[in-house]
Amino acid sequence: MGRPLVDTEGVGKHRTVIGTVETVLTPTADRPTRVARVAVFTVFGLNGFLLAMWVVHIPLITDRTGVAKSTLGMFILLMAGAGIVGMRITGPLADRFGSRTLVAAAAIIMSAAAIGPGLATGPISLAIALACFGFGNGALDVSMNTQAVHVERAYGRPIMGAFHALFSGGGLLGSLLGAATLRAGWDLRMTLGSAAIGGVALTFAVLPRLLRDTDTARATERAGDARIPTEAVDDYVARSAEHGSAAMKNAEPDPPLAKHSEPGPPVGKDAESRPSFAEDSPPDSSVAKSTDQREHNRKVLALAAIAFSVLLAEGVAGDWSTLQLREHLGADAATAALAFGAFSVTMTAGRLAADRVSGIFGRVAVVRYGMLLCALGLALIMASPWIPLTLSGWALMGLGLSGSVPQIFTAAGNLGSDKAATDMSRVFSIGYLGLLAGPAVIGWLTAVIPLTTAMAVPLIAVLVCCRYAGVVAPEPTDRLRR
Structure with a gap:
Protein backbone atom coordinates (compact mmCIF):
# COMPACT_ATOMS: atom_id res chain seq x y z
CA MET A 1 0.00 0.00 0.00
CA GLY A 2 1.23 3.47 -0.80
CA ARG A 3 2.34 5.92 1.88
CA PRO A 4 3.39 9.56 1.75
CA LEU A 5 6.90 10.48 2.74
CA VAL A 6 7.03 14.16 3.65
CA ASP A 7 10.16 16.13 4.53
CA THR A 8 10.73 17.38 8.06
CA GLU A 9 9.07 20.75 7.63
CA GLY A 10 6.09 19.65 5.58
CA VAL A 11 7.09 21.56 2.47
CA GLY A 12 9.30 20.90 -0.49
CA LYS A 13 9.71 17.28 -1.44
CA HIS A 14 6.57 15.13 -1.49
CA ARG A 15 6.79 11.49 -2.50
CA THR A 16 4.06 8.92 -3.04
CA VAL A 17 5.08 5.30 -3.36
CA ILE A 18 2.52 2.84 -4.78
CA GLY A 19 3.87 -0.61 -5.48
CA THR A 20 7.04 0.02 -7.41
CA VAL A 21 5.89 3.31 -8.92
CA GLU A 22 7.37 6.44 -7.33
CA THR A 23 6.81 10.08 -8.17
CA VAL A 24 9.03 12.78 -6.72
CA LEU A 25 8.40 16.47 -7.26
CA THR A 26 11.10 18.70 -5.82
CA PRO A 27 10.97 22.51 -6.11
CA THR A 28 14.02 23.98 -7.75
CA ALA A 29 15.30 27.46 -7.00
CA ASP A 30 16.32 29.90 -9.69
CA ARG A 31 19.80 31.39 -9.81
CA PRO A 32 19.00 34.66 -7.93
CA THR A 33 17.54 32.62 -5.08
CA ARG A 34 20.59 30.37 -4.91
CA VAL A 35 22.87 33.41 -4.91
CA ALA A 36 20.75 34.98 -2.16
CA ARG A 37 21.13 31.82 -0.11
CA VAL A 38 24.93 32.14 -0.25
CA ALA A 39 24.65 35.82 0.67
CA VAL A 40 22.53 35.03 3.72
CA PHE A 41 25.00 32.29 4.68
CA THR A 42 27.67 34.99 4.62
CA VAL A 43 25.64 37.33 6.84
CA PHE A 44 24.99 34.59 9.40
CA GLY A 45 28.68 33.72 9.40
CA LEU A 46 29.62 37.39 9.85
CA ASN A 47 27.29 37.68 12.84
CA GLY A 48 28.88 34.67 14.54
CA PHE A 49 32.38 35.89 13.67
CA LEU A 50 31.88 39.34 15.20
CA LEU A 51 30.40 37.90 18.39
CA ALA A 52 33.32 35.48 18.70
CA MET A 53 35.84 38.29 18.29
CA TRP A 54 34.26 39.97 21.32
CA VAL A 55 34.14 36.76 23.37
CA VAL A 56 37.75 35.67 22.86
CA HIS A 57 39.04 39.13 23.79
CA ILE A 58 37.00 39.46 27.00
CA PRO A 59 40.02 38.77 29.28
CA LEU A 60 42.13 41.46 27.59
CA ILE A 61 39.24 43.93 27.55
CA THR A 62 38.52 43.45 31.26
CA ASP A 63 42.22 43.86 32.09
CA ARG A 64 42.44 47.02 29.98
CA THR A 65 39.33 48.63 31.46
CA GLY A 66 39.72 47.37 35.04
CA VAL A 67 36.20 45.93 35.09
CA ALA A 68 35.46 43.28 37.73
CA LYS A 69 33.71 40.06 36.75
CA SER A 70 30.56 41.04 38.63
CA THR A 71 30.46 44.36 36.77
CA LEU A 72 31.10 42.55 33.51
CA GLY A 73 27.99 40.49 34.18
CA MET A 74 25.97 43.70 34.44
CA PHE A 75 27.50 45.01 31.22
CA ILE A 76 26.64 41.78 29.41
CA LEU A 77 23.07 42.21 30.60
CA LEU A 78 23.16 45.80 29.31
CA MET A 79 24.38 44.55 25.94
CA ALA A 80 21.54 42.04 25.84
CA GLY A 81 18.99 44.70 26.78
CA ALA A 82 20.25 46.91 23.96
CA GLY A 83 19.87 43.89 21.70
CA ILE A 84 16.20 43.56 22.65
CA VAL A 85 15.70 47.24 21.82
CA GLY A 86 17.34 46.63 18.45
CA MET A 87 15.01 43.69 17.81
CA ARG A 88 11.88 45.63 18.72
CA ILE A 89 12.84 48.54 16.47
CA THR A 90 14.00 46.42 13.55
CA GLY A 91 10.87 44.28 13.21
CA PRO A 92 8.46 47.08 12.15
CA LEU A 93 11.18 48.74 10.07
CA ALA A 94 11.83 45.49 8.19
CA ASP A 95 8.11 45.20 7.46
CA ARG A 96 8.08 48.72 6.09
CA PHE A 97 11.37 48.96 4.21
CA GLY A 98 12.20 45.29 3.59
CA SER A 99 14.58 42.91 5.31
CA ARG A 100 17.28 43.48 2.68
CA THR A 101 17.69 47.12 3.67
CA LEU A 102 17.64 46.33 7.37
CA VAL A 103 20.20 43.52 7.01
CA ALA A 104 22.63 45.98 5.44
CA ALA A 105 22.02 48.69 8.04
CA ALA A 106 22.26 46.30 11.00
CA ALA A 107 25.38 44.53 9.71
CA ILE A 108 27.14 47.87 9.20
CA ILE A 109 26.16 49.05 12.71
CA MET A 110 27.35 45.83 14.34
CA SER A 111 30.58 45.71 12.33
CA ALA A 112 31.43 49.32 13.10
CA ALA A 113 30.61 48.82 16.78
CA ALA A 114 32.91 45.78 17.02
CA ILE A 115 35.93 48.03 17.52
CA GLY A 116 34.26 49.84 20.44
CA PRO A 117 35.27 47.44 23.25
CA GLY A 118 38.87 47.60 22.03
CA LEU A 119 38.87 51.40 22.27
CA ALA A 120 37.28 51.46 25.74
CA THR A 121 39.57 52.59 28.55
CA GLY A 122 37.20 52.39 31.52
CA PRO A 123 33.85 51.04 32.72
CA ILE A 124 31.73 53.86 31.26
CA SER A 125 33.23 53.73 27.78
CA LEU A 126 33.00 49.92 27.80
CA ALA A 127 29.32 50.08 28.77
CA ILE A 128 28.59 52.47 25.89
CA ALA A 129 30.55 50.32 23.44
CA LEU A 130 28.75 47.14 24.48
CA ALA A 131 25.35 48.84 24.27
CA CYS A 132 26.06 49.86 20.65
CA PHE A 133 27.41 46.41 19.82
CA GLY A 134 24.39 44.72 21.42
CA PHE A 135 21.96 46.98 19.57
CA GLY A 136 23.55 46.09 16.25
CA ASN A 137 23.53 42.39 17.11
CA GLY A 138 19.83 42.44 18.01
CA ALA A 139 18.93 44.34 14.85
CA LEU A 140 20.95 41.95 12.70
CA ASP A 141 19.46 38.92 14.43
CA VAL A 142 15.92 39.90 13.45
CA SER A 143 16.68 41.21 9.96
CA MET A 144 18.90 38.33 8.82
CA ASN A 145 16.42 35.73 10.09
CA THR A 146 13.63 37.56 8.26
CA GLN A 147 15.71 37.50 5.08
CA ALA A 148 16.43 33.80 5.68
CA VAL A 149 12.69 33.11 5.88
CA HIS A 150 12.19 34.80 2.50
CA VAL A 151 14.99 32.77 0.93
CA GLU A 152 13.67 29.54 2.46
CA ARG A 153 10.19 30.35 1.17
CA ALA A 154 11.58 30.94 -2.30
CA TYR A 155 13.44 27.64 -2.15
CA GLY A 156 10.31 25.74 -1.19
CA ARG A 157 12.13 23.43 1.22
CA PRO A 158 13.70 23.69 4.69
CA ILE A 159 17.16 25.28 4.78
CA MET A 160 17.00 27.26 8.03
CA GLY A 161 19.19 24.81 9.95
CA ALA A 162 22.06 25.37 7.56
CA PHE A 163 21.91 29.13 8.15
CA HIS A 164 22.31 28.64 11.88
CA ALA A 165 25.12 26.16 11.32
CA LEU A 166 26.93 28.90 9.40
CA PHE A 167 26.44 31.21 12.39
CA SER A 168 28.27 28.64 14.52
CA GLY A 169 30.89 28.28 11.80
CA GLY A 170 31.47 32.01 11.90
CA GLY A 171 31.90 31.79 15.65
CA LEU A 172 34.47 29.03 15.20
CA LEU A 173 36.40 31.05 12.63
CA GLY A 174 36.33 34.10 14.89
CA SER A 175 37.60 32.17 17.89
CA LEU A 176 40.44 30.59 15.92
CA LEU A 177 41.51 33.86 14.30
CA GLY A 178 41.21 35.63 17.63
CA ALA A 179 43.41 33.02 19.29
CA ALA A 180 45.94 33.33 16.45
CA THR A 181 46.15 37.11 16.72
CA LEU A 182 46.52 36.89 20.48
CA ARG A 183 49.35 34.39 20.13
CA ALA A 184 50.97 36.62 17.50
CA GLY A 185 50.80 39.58 19.89
CA TRP A 186 48.53 41.79 17.81
CA ASP A 187 47.26 44.94 19.44
CA LEU A 188 43.63 44.62 20.56
CA ARG A 189 42.58 47.73 18.65
CA MET A 190 44.21 46.51 15.45
CA THR A 191 42.47 43.13 15.67
CA LEU A 192 38.99 44.48 16.35
CA GLY A 193 39.50 47.34 13.89
CA SER A 194 40.36 44.86 11.15
CA ALA A 195 37.23 42.85 11.99
CA ALA A 196 35.12 46.01 11.80
CA ILE A 197 36.51 47.09 8.41
CA GLY A 198 36.17 43.58 7.02
CA GLY A 199 32.57 43.32 8.23
CA VAL A 200 31.53 46.59 6.59
CA ALA A 201 33.24 45.64 3.32
CA LEU A 202 31.60 42.20 3.32
CA THR A 203 28.19 43.77 3.92
CA PHE A 204 28.50 46.00 0.87
CA ALA A 205 29.63 42.98 -1.17
CA VAL A 206 26.61 40.81 -0.33
CA LEU A 207 23.93 43.53 -0.30
CA PRO A 208 23.12 43.37 -4.06
CA ARG A 209 22.72 39.60 -3.80
CA LEU A 210 20.08 39.58 -1.06
CA LEU A 211 16.44 39.08 -2.03
CA ARG A 212 14.02 41.95 -2.03
CA ASP A 213 10.94 40.93 -0.09
CA THR A 214 8.82 41.56 -3.20
CA ASP A 215 10.90 38.99 -5.10
CA THR A 216 9.92 36.21 -2.72
CA ALA A 217 6.35 35.82 -3.89
CA ARG A 218 7.45 35.37 -7.50
CA ALA A 219 10.13 32.84 -6.55
CA THR A 220 7.70 30.99 -4.31
CA GLU A 221 5.14 30.87 -7.11
CA ARG A 222 7.71 29.29 -9.42
CA ALA A 223 8.76 26.77 -6.77
CA GLY A 224 5.15 26.11 -5.83
CA ASP A 225 4.40 24.59 -9.23
CA ALA A 226 6.38 21.53 -8.13
CA ARG A 227 4.55 20.99 -4.84
CA ILE A 228 1.72 18.63 -3.95
CA PRO A 229 -0.31 19.55 -0.85
CA THR A 230 0.29 17.01 1.90
CA GLU A 231 -3.45 16.73 2.56
CA ALA A 232 -4.03 15.74 -1.06
CA VAL A 233 -1.43 12.99 -0.86
CA ASP A 234 -2.94 11.67 2.39
CA ASP A 235 -6.43 11.71 0.86
CA TYR A 236 -5.30 9.79 -2.20
CA VAL A 237 -3.55 7.12 -0.15
CA ALA A 238 -6.44 6.75 2.30
CA ARG A 239 -8.98 6.22 -0.47
CA SER A 240 -6.65 3.77 -2.19
CA ALA A 241 -6.39 1.73 0.99
CA GLU A 242 -10.19 1.50 1.29
CA HIS A 243 -10.51 -0.12 -2.13
CA GLY A 244 -7.67 -2.61 -1.65
CA SER A 245 -4.55 -3.12 -3.66
CA ALA A 246 -6.36 -4.69 -6.64
CA ALA A 247 -8.78 -1.82 -6.94
CA MET A 248 -5.95 0.61 -6.47
CA LYS A 249 -4.25 -0.74 -9.57
CA ASN A 250 -7.35 -0.58 -11.77
CA ALA A 251 -9.50 2.23 -10.43
CA GLU A 252 -9.38 5.78 -11.64
CA PRO A 253 -9.38 7.83 -8.43
CA ASP A 254 -10.94 11.25 -8.26
CA PRO A 255 -8.51 14.13 -8.29
CA PRO A 256 -7.02 14.43 -4.79
CA LEU A 257 -7.85 18.11 -4.48
CA ALA A 258 -11.54 17.67 -5.30
CA LYS A 259 -12.35 16.66 -1.77
CA HIS A 260 -10.89 19.83 -0.41
CA SER A 261 -12.94 22.26 -2.44
CA GLU A 262 -15.33 24.30 -0.36
CA PRO A 263 -19.06 23.63 -1.05
CA GLY A 264 -21.21 26.58 -2.00
CA PRO A 265 -23.93 27.90 0.30
CA PRO A 266 -27.22 25.94 0.36
CA VAL A 267 -30.12 27.38 -1.65
CA GLY A 268 -33.89 26.83 -1.82
CA LYS A 269 -35.30 23.93 0.18
CA ASP A 270 -31.83 22.68 0.99
CA ALA A 271 -31.19 25.88 2.87
CA GLU A 272 -34.34 25.39 4.95
CA SER A 273 -33.80 21.70 5.64
CA ARG A 274 -30.09 21.80 6.39
CA PRO A 275 -29.54 21.61 10.18
CA SER A 276 -27.70 24.40 11.93
CA PHE A 277 -24.78 22.78 13.70
CA ALA A 278 -23.94 26.01 15.46
CA GLU A 279 -27.38 26.05 17.09
CA ASP A 280 -27.34 22.33 17.96
CA SER A 281 -23.83 22.31 19.45
CA PRO A 282 -23.71 21.01 23.00
CA PRO A 283 -23.79 23.67 25.69
CA ASP A 284 -20.54 22.50 27.22
CA SER A 285 -18.50 22.98 24.02
CA SER A 286 -17.11 26.27 25.31
CA VAL A 287 -15.97 24.50 28.48
CA ALA A 288 -14.19 21.85 26.41
CA LYS A 289 -12.52 24.55 24.33
CA SER A 290 -11.42 26.36 27.48
CA THR A 291 -9.95 23.14 28.87
CA ASP A 292 -8.13 22.45 25.61
CA GLN A 293 -6.75 26.00 25.60
CA ARG A 294 -5.44 25.64 29.16
CA GLU A 295 -3.78 22.36 28.24
CA HIS A 296 -2.30 23.97 25.15
Missing part, protein backbone atom coordinates in the same frame (compact mmCIF):
# COMPACT_ATOMS: atom_id res chain seq x y z
CA ASN A 297 -0.95 26.88 27.20
CA ARG A 298 0.67 24.45 29.64
CA LYS A 299 2.47 22.74 26.76
CA VAL A 300 3.70 26.06 25.41
CA LEU A 301 4.98 27.10 28.83
CA ALA A 302 6.68 23.73 29.32
CA LEU A 303 8.51 24.11 26.01
CA ALA A 304 9.39 27.70 26.92
CA ALA A 305 10.85 26.54 30.24
CA ILE A 306 13.00 23.94 28.46
CA ALA A 307 14.12 26.56 25.94
CA PHE A 308 15.00 28.93 28.79
CA SER A 309 17.19 26.29 30.46
CA VAL A 310 18.95 25.19 27.27
CA LEU A 311 19.72 28.73 26.15
CA LEU A 312 20.85 29.66 29.65
CA ALA A 313 23.58 27.03 29.34
CA GLU A 314 24.46 28.21 25.83
CA GLY A 315 24.75 31.81 27.00
CA VAL A 316 27.07 30.82 29.83
CA ALA A 317 29.35 28.98 27.40
CA GLY A 318 29.41 31.92 25.02
CA ASP A 319 30.37 34.58 27.56
CA TRP A 320 32.30 32.76 30.29
CA SER A 321 34.19 29.86 28.66
CA THR A 322 37.43 31.76 28.06
CA LEU A 323 37.50 33.33 31.53
CA GLN A 324 36.75 29.96 33.19
CA LEU A 325 39.77 28.30 31.56
CA ARG A 326 42.01 31.22 32.39
CA GLU A 327 40.88 31.55 36.01
CA HIS A 328 40.55 27.87 36.90
CA LEU A 329 43.75 26.58 35.27
CA GLY A 330 45.79 29.74 34.67
CA ALA A 331 45.78 29.40 30.87
CA ASP A 332 47.19 32.27 28.84
CA ALA A 333 44.84 34.40 26.75
CA ALA A 334 45.50 32.52 23.50
CA THR A 335 44.92 29.10 25.07
CA ALA A 336 41.83 30.30 26.94
CA ALA A 337 40.31 31.39 23.63
CA LEU A 338 40.32 27.74 22.53
CA ALA A 339 37.59 26.96 25.07
CA PHE A 340 35.02 28.84 23.04
CA GLY A 341 36.55 27.37 19.88
CA ALA A 342 36.04 23.82 21.15
CA PHE A 343 32.45 24.65 22.06
CA SER A 344 31.80 26.25 18.66
CA VAL A 345 33.23 23.46 16.50
CA THR A 346 31.09 20.76 18.11
CA MET A 347 28.06 23.05 18.11
CA THR A 348 28.49 23.56 14.36
CA ALA A 349 28.96 19.86 13.63
CA GLY A 350 25.98 18.96 15.80
CA ARG A 351 23.69 21.46 14.06
CA LEU A 352 24.64 20.06 10.67
CA ALA A 353 23.76 16.53 11.81
CA ALA A 354 20.79 17.28 14.08
CA ASP A 355 18.04 16.83 11.49
CA ARG A 356 19.32 13.42 10.38
CA VAL A 357 19.82 12.20 13.96
CA SER A 358 16.36 13.38 14.96
CA GLY A 359 14.84 11.55 12.00
CA ILE A 360 16.39 8.28 13.20
CA PHE A 361 16.04 8.47 16.98
CA GLY A 362 13.31 11.08 17.53
CA ARG A 363 13.12 14.50 19.16
CA VAL A 364 12.97 13.30 22.75
CA ALA A 365 16.15 11.24 22.39
CA VAL A 366 18.03 14.15 20.82
CA VAL A 367 17.13 16.45 23.72
CA ARG A 368 17.50 13.90 26.53
CA TYR A 369 20.83 12.41 25.51
CA GLY A 370 22.08 15.78 24.33
CA MET A 371 21.46 17.16 27.80
CA LEU A 372 23.28 14.18 29.32
CA LEU A 373 26.29 14.93 27.11
CA CYS A 374 26.10 18.58 28.14
CA ALA A 375 25.95 17.64 31.83
CA LEU A 376 28.97 15.36 31.41
CA GLY A 377 30.86 18.20 29.76
CA LEU A 378 30.03 20.61 32.58
CA ALA A 379 31.11 18.04 35.16
CA LEU A 380 34.48 17.74 33.40
CA ILE A 381 34.80 21.52 33.25
CA MET A 382 34.19 21.85 36.99
CA ALA A 383 36.42 18.96 38.08
CA SER A 384 39.25 18.83 35.52
CA PRO A 385 42.77 19.79 36.63
CA TRP A 386 44.11 19.69 33.03
CA ILE A 387 43.57 22.05 30.14
CA PRO A 388 43.00 19.35 27.46
CA LEU A 389 40.35 17.65 29.60
CA THR A 390 38.63 20.98 30.24
CA LEU A 391 38.61 21.72 26.52
CA SER A 392 37.02 18.30 26.01
CA GLY A 393 34.34 19.33 28.49
CA TRP A 394 33.52 22.47 26.51
CA ALA A 395 33.43 20.39 23.32
CA LEU A 396 30.97 17.91 24.88
CA MET A 397 28.84 20.80 26.06
CA GLY A 398 28.64 22.24 22.54
CA LEU A 399 27.73 18.86 21.05
CA GLY A 400 25.04 18.24 23.65
CA LEU A 401 23.40 21.63 23.19
CA SER A 402 23.58 21.71 19.39
CA GLY A 403 20.50 19.66 18.55
CA SER A 404 18.20 20.63 21.39
CA VAL A 405 17.03 24.09 20.35
CA PRO A 406 15.87 23.00 16.85
CA GLN A 407 13.83 20.17 18.40
CA ILE A 408 12.20 22.52 20.92
CA PHE A 409 11.27 25.06 18.27
CA THR A 410 9.98 22.35 15.91
CA ALA A 411 7.77 21.02 18.71
CA ALA A 412 6.49 24.54 19.45
CA GLY A 413 5.44 25.01 15.85
CA ASN A 414 3.56 21.70 15.70
CA LEU A 415 1.27 21.76 18.73
CA GLY A 416 -1.85 21.46 16.59
CA SER A 417 -2.82 25.09 17.15
CA ASP A 418 -4.04 27.45 14.45
CA LYS A 419 -1.67 30.04 15.98
CA ALA A 420 1.64 28.26 15.51
CA ALA A 421 3.56 31.49 15.01
CA THR A 422 2.23 32.85 18.32
CA ASP A 423 3.24 29.65 20.09
CA MET A 424 6.73 29.82 18.65
CA SER A 425 7.12 33.51 19.51
CA ARG A 426 6.27 32.81 23.14
CA VAL A 427 8.81 30.00 23.31
CA PHE A 428 11.44 32.12 21.51
CA SER A 429 11.04 35.12 23.77
CA ILE A 430 11.26 33.19 27.03
CA GLY A 431 14.16 31.15 25.68
CA TYR A 432 16.01 34.33 24.77
CA LEU A 433 15.58 35.54 28.33
CA GLY A 434 17.52 32.45 29.40
CA LEU A 435 20.28 33.34 26.97
CA LEU A 436 20.47 36.77 28.61
CA ALA A 437 19.99 35.70 32.21
CA GLY A 438 22.57 32.90 32.29
CA PRO A 439 25.72 34.99 31.80
CA ALA A 440 24.40 37.75 34.08
CA VAL A 441 23.63 35.32 36.92
CA ILE A 442 27.10 33.80 36.62
CA GLY A 443 28.60 37.28 36.81
CA TRP A 444 26.70 38.05 40.02
CA LEU A 445 27.65 34.72 41.58
CA THR A 446 31.36 35.28 40.95
CA ALA A 447 31.24 38.02 43.59
CA VAL A 448 30.78 35.33 46.26
CA ILE A 449 31.95 32.01 44.75
CA PRO A 450 34.60 30.95 42.19
CA LEU A 451 33.61 31.06 38.54
CA THR A 452 34.04 27.30 38.10
CA THR A 453 31.74 26.60 41.05
CA ALA A 454 29.12 28.89 39.51
CA MET A 455 28.98 26.46 36.57
CA ALA A 456 26.66 24.41 38.78
CA VAL A 457 23.84 26.71 37.59
CA PRO A 458 23.89 25.54 33.95
CA LEU A 459 24.56 21.99 35.15
CA ILE A 460 21.32 21.97 37.15
CA ALA A 461 19.48 23.58 34.23
CA VAL A 462 20.48 20.89 31.72
CA LEU A 463 19.69 18.08 34.16
CA VAL A 464 16.18 19.50 34.53
CA CYS A 465 15.90 19.54 30.73
CA CYS A 466 17.00 15.91 30.61
CA ARG A 467 14.32 14.93 33.11
CA TYR A 468 11.52 16.71 31.24
CA ALA A 469 12.68 16.12 27.66
CA GLY A 470 9.39 14.35 26.95
CA VAL A 471 7.64 17.69 26.45
CA VAL A 472 9.12 17.87 22.94
CA ALA A 473 7.41 14.60 21.91
CA PRO A 474 5.23 14.95 18.79
CA GLU A 475 1.54 15.68 19.27
CA PRO A 476 -1.09 13.33 17.76
CA THR A 477 -1.79 16.04 15.16
CA ASP A 478 1.90 16.65 14.49
CA ARG A 479 2.76 15.74 10.91
CA LEU A 480 6.44 15.46 11.85
CA ARG A 481 6.06 12.17 13.68
CA ARG A 482 9.59 11.63 14.84
